[in-house]
Amino acid sequence: MKALFRWIEDRSGCSAVLRGCLESPVPGGARWSRVWPCAILFSFCVQAVTGFFLWTFYSPSAQTAWESVYFVQHEVVGGWLLRAVHHYSAQVLLVLIGVYLIQLIVTWRYRAPRELVFWVAVLMGLFTLGLMLTGDLLAWDQNSYAATQVRVSFLTLIPGIGGGLFKLAAGGPAFGHLTLTRFLALHIGLFSAIFAVLLVLHGLLLRRTDAAEAAAGGKAAPFWPQQALRNAVANLAVLVVVLLLALQHGMSGDHAGVALGAPADPDPSSFYAAARPEWAFLGLYEFSNLFPGELKIVPIFLVPGLLVCVVFLMPFIGRSPAGHWFNVGFTAVILIGIVALSFRSLAHDRANKEHQAALAEGHQQAERVRQLARAPSGIPATGALTLLRNDPKTQGPILFKTHCASCHDYLDAEGQGIAAEESSAPNLHAYGSRQWLSGLLDPKRITSPQYFGNTKFRKGDMAAFVRDSLNDLDDEEKTDLQKAIAALSAEARLRSQQEVDAKQSSQIAEGRDMLDDFFGCTGCHRFHDKGQLGSAPDLTGYASGEWLMGIIGNPAHKRFYGDENDRMPAYAEFPDEPAKNQLTEQQLGLLVDWLRGEWYDE
Amino acid sequence: METPSPTPPQDNSAGPAAAEQRRGFLAQAISLVLGTVTLLVPAVVGIVSFLNPLRQHGQAGRFMRLTSLDVLPEDGTPRKFPVIADRTDAWNRFPNEPIGAVFLRRVKPDKVEALQVVCPHAGCSIQYEATDDGGKFFCPCHSASFDLSGKRLDETSPSPRDLDTLDVKVESDGEVLVKFQSFETGTAKKVVKA
Numbered sequence: 006m007k008a009l010f011r012w013i014e015d016r017s018g019c020s021a022v023l024r025g026c027l028e029s030p031v032p033g034g035a036r037w038s039r040v041w042p043c044a045i046l047f048s049f050c051v052q053a054v055t056g057f058f059l060w061t062f063y064s065p066s067a068q069t070a071w072e073s074v075y076f077v078q079h080e081v082v083g084g085w086l087l088r089a090v091h092h093y094s095a096q097v098l099l100v101l102i103g104v105y106l107i108q109l110i111v112t113w114r115y116r117a118p119r120e121l122v123f124w125v126a127v128l129m130g131l132f133t134l135g136l137m138l139t140g141d142l143l144a145w146d147q148n149s150y151a152a153t154q155v156r157v158s159f160l161t162l163i164p165g166i167g168g169g170l171f172k173l174a175a176g177g178p179a180f181g182h183l184t185l186t187r188f189l190a191l192h193i194g195l196f197s198a199i200f201a202v203l204l205v206l207h208g209l210l211l212r213r214t215d216a217a218e219a220a221a222g223g224k225a226a227p228f229w230p231q232q233a234l235r236n237a238v239a240n241l242a243v244l245v246v247v248l249l250l251a252l253q254h255g256m257s258g259d260h261a262g263v264a265l266g267a268p269a270d271p272d273p274s275s276f277y278a279a280a281r282p283e284w285a286f287l288g289l290y291e292f293s294n295l296f297p298g299e300l301k302i303v304p305i306f307l308v309p310g311l312l313v314c315v316v317f318l319m320p321f322i323g324r325s326p327a328g329h330w331f332n333v334g335f336t337a338v339i340l341i342g343i344v345a346l347s348f349r350s351l352a353h354d355r356a357n358k359e360h361q362a363a364l365a366e367g368h369q370q371a372e373r374v375r376q377l378a379r380a381p382s383g384i385p386a387t388g389a390l391t392l393l394r395n396d397p398k399t400q401g402p403i404l405f406k407t408h409c410a411s412c413h414d415y416l417d418a419e420g421q422g423i424a425a426e427e428s429s430a431p432n433l434h435a436y437g438s439r440q441w442l443s444g445l446l447d448p449k450r451i452t453s454p455q456y457f458g459n460t461k462f463r464k465g466d467m468a469a470f471v472r473d474s475l476n477d478l479d480d481e482e483k484t485d486l487q488k489a490i491a492a493l494s495a496e497a498r499l500r501s502q503q504e505v506d507a508k509q510s511s512q513i514a515e516g517r518d519m520l521d522d523f524f525g526c527t528g529c530h531r532f533h534d535k536g537q538l539g540s541a542p543d544l545t546g547y548a549s550g551e552w553l554m555g556i557i558g559n560p561a562h563k564r565f566y567g568d569e570n571d572r573m574p575a576y577a578e579f580p581d582e583p584a585k586n587q588l589t590e591q592q593l594g595l596l597v598d599w600l601r602g603e604w605y606d607e
Numbered sequence: 608m609e610t611p612s613p614t615p616p617q618d619n620s621a622g623p624a625a626a627e628q629r630r631g632f633l634a635q636a637i638s639l640v641l642g643t644v645t646l647l648v649p650a651v652v653g654i655v656s657f658l659n660p661l662r663q664h665g666q667a668g669r670f671m672r673l674t675s676l677d678v679l680p681e682d683g684t685p686r687k688f689p690v691i692a693d694r695t696d697a698w699n700r701f702p703n704e705p706i707g708a709v710f711l712r713r714v715k716p717d718k719v720e721a722l723q724v725v726c727p728h729a730g731c732s733i734q735y736e737a738t739d740d741g742g743k744f745f746c747p748c749h750s751a752s753f754d755l756s757g758k759r760l761d762e763t764s765p766s767p768r769d770l771d772t773l774d775v776k777v778e779s780d781g782e783v784l785v786k787f788q789s790f791e792t793g794t795a796k797k798v799v800k801a
Contacts, residue, residue, distance in 0.1 A: 151730075172663065585672075587674065
């Protein structure tokens with residue numbers, strides 16, 4: 006073994022280099038205040054190691070980026086921890102560099118001959134920010150997509166070349182595949198490599214200046230073992246902090262580690278409204294909000310650029326004690342400013358109802374897409390966004406709000422749901438269910454705003470029939486009405502009533518006859534082979550998927566209201582010319598499935 | 608890369624030494640040029656490809672049928688219409704995808720105004736809010752608000768300009784066509800995304 010070492014040593018001289026490092030003098034002796042550079046090195050190593058393993062899973066394209074991160078987070082054993090350690094050690098790295106820079110400034114260790122040491126440390130800080138900005142996008146979830154898009158769009162503020170810079174950063178006129186490949190290359194290739202070079206450079210420069218300081222006299226001790234011990238303890242502390250942060254949401258379940266939102270949606274009209282930058286940029290974000298829109302270039306580029314320039318000039322400003330105090334004061338003001346602005350932003354968002362609602366919607370979609378991704382059908386090749394776009398539970402409320410809620414409510418018994426802009430048509434919550442029909446056929450309720458109260462049918466034949474014929478029923482008649490309601494509701498084949506419909510098939514059969522001869526519905530309505538079309542909606546297959554698509558598509562069709570239609574628009578009037586319709590067949594299907602409660606549940 | 612080594616000072620400027628120095632200078636110059644050129648070639652090749660996005664252009668605005676006139680409320684309440692078109696992302700083409708949305712509003716019985724839903728501030732999607740005095744547009748991201756014609760309502764708005772209007776054509780058969788375009792966000796001037 007010894008011979009092997011000697012063989013290597015003879016040809017490489019590496020043990021001499023190692024000895025040189027270990028014996029390099031620490032001026033003033035081993036100190037706790039000297040642990041920062043090593044802690045920065047350690048955090049970066051954690052980043053490199055965890056980053057490499059994340060890279061082995063990551064697939065950079067608009068249809069696979071989120072999906073591969075989802076796979077790491079929720080399917081790979083320990084994947085959530087890998088992601089969390091990578092994420093939190095990046096935050097810790099930034100803090101460590103910040104603390105180190107503050108220490109250099111406050112202790113006047115940026116002046117000659119340490120200018121280069123200081124500048125390299127500042128550059129490390131800037132590249133850490135660059136690594137955070139590029140790494141943030143890679144998850145391709147709602148927040149990282151929207152926040153990055155806002156940031157990259159700031160480039161267009163630069164006169165003349167802004168538009169071109171945006172395209173270069175995004176890899177094209179809009180965000181997509183090439184944005185991910187570029188950001189990935191910058192993140193794991195360029196910025197990481199530059200950071201590593203800066204780290205090495207910083208180490209060499211630091212050794213040189215420390216050796217010079219030690220040679221100039223005063224107390225000094227070799228790095229090994231006293232300073233090395235302190236560094237090792239500091240690194241352990243860093244690791245413990247990272248692990249505590251990573252484990253703050255528990256060790257299992259959907260929320261362990263770092264949150265992954267719903268997949269990014271490239272449709273600009275679905276822009277994630279709760280997008281916020283990461284904590285390190287929150288102060289700058291709030292600062293930029295202090296300026297009117299026309300002057301955005303000032304807080305986004307000019308002021309930060311100026312601040313960085315001042316920091317780079319600190320070694321020259323700080324040549325005199327007065328200059329040094331200026332530097333210290335400047336740093337204190339900036340830090341206090343950033344912290345105060347960050348808290349202001351947080352307080353602002355907490356009090357902002359729209360922001361909280363948008364956040365809650367984002368959480369809901371993230372939760373939903375997890376459910377859908379876990380469904381037996383899994384994530385399709387077109388990406389997880391397809392799951393949400395084809396999900397009635399997600400799209401139904403959006404479509405309802407856009408197309409139906411100007412007149413219709415969708416509110417449950419507690420008043421929860423979607424309220425109409427101006428309620429002027431029946432409440433469609435649980436439409437077609439026994440409970441909904443019981444209300445419709447209740448003399449006291451049919452003319453309430455929940456049903457026909459705000460429509461012209463308030464004075465129509467149906468309301469008159471319910472008031473006159475279904476009033477003062479005796480117990481037996483009430484039971485018969487229940488049977489008729491069960492029969493009509495069974496036409497809808499609602500999933501929520503599947504069991505009860507199957508159990509009460511004989512009552513339903515009785516009810517079906519009663520709809521015809523006892524209650525006389527078929528006097529106006531058609532019901533299977535009884536009655537005529539043309540005077541009232543067809544009750545055959547009432548509230549079934551097909552029936553609902555028909556009535557929403559064209560309520561003035563003679564199968565439904567015909568000429569009696571109130572104000573309900575036709576959403577798919579032209580079956581042969583789909584381009585002319587308000588809603589596509591797919592949208593109609595999603596809306597109907599949602600109204601009928603037909604969606605995937607775990 | 609070769610670094611030029613300092614030439615030791617010489618006492619005599621005799622012939623062979625001077626010739627040696629000249630040759631040394633030539634060697635240094637050539638090695639520097641060669642080193643630079645050999646490094647530049649792959650870098651330039653890479654940078655040319657890297658700049659390719661500059662030659663890519665977004666969707667050119669063209670008139671698209673969004674709806675028909677009778678769908679738009681006569682009282683001037685705006686309605687939001689998604690814009691469906693083919694979308695290209697590098698090597699993929701996605702047919703019939705939502706690529707944005709437009710608010711349409713009837714200002715006269717046969718005149719329609721169209722507004723991009725994208726807020727000029729940071730690119731969020733504006734929402735319509737019914738109010739007592741006829742309604743307004745509102746951005747949920749940074750609370751910018753606009754009147755129904757798209758004018759900014761706040762004294763100091765986060766938005767650098769009013770909402771972006773789009774060209775509208777109403778055909779004789781009542782079809783509403785809109786020239787769908789996207790604009791740069793954050794700028795005070797309305798610049799079409801090229």
